[in-house]
Amino acid sequence: MADIRRVLVVGGGVGGLTAASSFARRGVEVLLIERRPAFDVPGVGLGQPANALRIYDALGLLPDILASGFTYDRMSIFDPNRKLIAAHEFLLGDDRVPAFCALSRRRLHEILLAAAERAGATIRTGVTVSDIRDEKDRVAVVLSDGRAEAFDLVAGFDGIRSTTRQHLFGTAFVPRPSGYGGWRVQVPRCDDVRGMEFLQGVGSKTGAMPLADDLMYIFHIRPEAPDAVFRREDCADLLRERLAQYGSYVAEVAASLDAKSDIVYSPIEPVLVPWPWFRGRVVIGGDAAHTSPPHLTQGAAMAAEDGYVLAREVLDGDGPLEARLMRYSQTRYARSAFVYSFSYQWMLDEQSVRTPDDLEAARKELALNASTRIGASDRILDARVI
Numbered sequence: 001m002a003d004i005r006r007v008l009v010v011g012g013g014v015g016g017l018t019a020a021s022s023f024a025r026r027g028v029e030v031l032l033i034e035r036r037p038a039f040d041v042p043g044v045g046l047g048q049p050a051n052a053l054r055i056y057d058a059l060g061l062l063p064d065i066l067a068s069g070f071t072y073d074r075m076s077i078f079d080p081n082r083k084l085i086a087a088h089e090f091l092l093g094d095d096r097v098p099a100f101c102a103l104s105r106r107r108l109h110e111i112l113l114a115a116a117e118r119a120g121a122t123i124r125t126g127v128t129v130s131d132i133r134d135e136k137d138r139v140a141v142v143l144s145d146g147r148a149e150a151f152d153l154v155a156g157f158d159g160i161r162s163t164t165r166q167h168l169f170g171t172a173f174v175p176r177p178s179g180y181g182g183w184r185v186q187v188p189r190c191d192d193v194r195g196m197e198f199l200q201g202v203g204s205k206t207g208a209m210p211l212a213d214d215l216m217y218i219f220h221i222r223p224e225a226p227d228a229v230f231r232r233e234d235c236a237d238l239l240r241e242r243l244a245q246y247g248s249y250v251a252e253v254a255a256s257l258d259a260k261s262d263i264v265y266s267p268i269e270p271v272l273v274p275w276p277w278f279r280g281r282v283v284i285g286g287d288a289a290h291t292s293p294p295h296l297t298q299g300a301a302m303a304a305e306d307g308y309v310l311a312r313e314v315l316d317g318d319g320p321l322e323a324r325l326m327r328y329s330q331t332r333y334a335r336s337a338f339v340y341s342f343s344y345q346w347m348l349d350e351q352s353v354r355t356p357d358d359l360e361a362a363r364k365e366l367a368l369n370a371s372t373r374i375g376a377s378d379r380i381l382d383a384r385v386i
């Protein structure tokens with residue numbers, strides 16, 4: 001659409017970089033600003049399901065991503081001693097894209113950043129938005145470096161603590177503590193871990209995701225105080241204590257943790273902003289609009305889909321900008337609301353296993369139904385958005 005010539009993307013995560021590439025490849029002038037001074041991305045790995053891989057394929061990035069990660073097509077659910085309860089072969093992907101490719105977050109960002117730059121987007125780090133004024137036919141923005149600039153559209157992909165969301169909705173929709181938190185640590189891959197694994201424990205869940213031939217990450221989800229902050233030097237002892245009930249490779253990893261282990265803790269704070277996700281010429285996507293528990297490993301995937309679909313609806317859609325942004329909001333809300341509710345329920349169900357009797361009941365139920373349940377979600381997520 002000729003009415004969108006200049007776009008400001010706020011935030012250089014998976015969603016913002018995908019949006020920047022998607023607009024810039026279509027000839028739109030894009031400025032992406034990232035608050036952090038450099039792209040030294042924290043965090044460990046990201047499982048990227050087929051629906052995310054299709055977006056990266058559309059941007060010409062699939063070979064790089066597949067070459068950088070570990071592909072897998074199944075998940076397994078075990079008891080705390082890694083005795084198999086249920087096995088599931090994902091109903092995701094096709095001849096071109098595998099069900100999953102997991103890779104380090106840092107590598108995914110490098111690939112997406114290089115793609116946005118190649119497409120012609122201008123990237124400025126260490127910059128944020130100081131003021132934003134929607135003036136009907138343009139948005140006037142003052143940046144934190146003092147520059148005042150005008151855009152046809154501002155796309156806020158500024159993550160879970162989004163200030164663009166705050167501009168649109170005040171503090172009405174904010175991430176709320178779930179009472180659960182996730183621990184993650186990257187370790188050498190154990191030979192048996194060739195797909196996503198969950199070990200259902202009593203009072204917590206642990207698991208692993210392969211990231212490369214020689215690397216995997218262990219995650220651990222459990223109740224934690226909403227305001228918990230852990231000192232880096234205490235993390236190894238705290239995680240070791242928390243993993244005490246688990247056997248197999250988890251016990252070996254727990255025993256190996258020390259002060260040098262790169263342990264990351266994040267509280268799980270979901271938020272789902274009701275649509276529409278825009279007002280005037282300012283719109284949000286990614287974690288700014290929806291943050292779900294990590295169980296479906298769809299957070300970055302939904303952010304990538306948002307970025308791509310936003311550019312497509314805005315540039316190819318019919319009617320005034322408001323109608324195009326409304327179509328973006330409606331389609332993206334429906335899909336992210338599914339991820340939000342499915343993952344949230346999964347977390348509550350697994351975390352309600354509090355006694356050995358609960359574990360036995362869960363074991364029976366998971367053996368009967370888990371694969372069918374996850375398969376139903378696979379079919380929804382595998383539906384083509386592009």
Ligand SMILES: Cc1cc2nc3c(=O)[nH]c(=O)nc-3n(C[C@H](O)[C@H](O)[C@H](O)COP(=O)(O)OP(=O)(O)OC[C@H]3O[C@@H](n4cnc5c(N)ncnc54)[C@H](O)[C@@H]3O)c2cc1C
Pocket residue numbers: 010011012013014015016033034035036045046047048127128129157158159160161162163164182184266285286287288294297298299300301302303
């Ligand atoms: C424990 C855990 C495990 C996860 N595992 C997976 C997984 O396996 N697969 C998956 O797909 N997802 C996973 N996720 C979710 C995933 O990390 C997020 O959903 C995804 O990173 C969201 O991307 P985003 O671009 O919307 O936001 P972000 O990645 O948070 O990026 C937002 C960017 O905006 C910048 N920013 C913020 N405010 C401003 C501002 N005012 N001005 C300028 N810049 C700003 C930030 O510095 C950041 O770089 C996991 C999440 C957690 C917590």
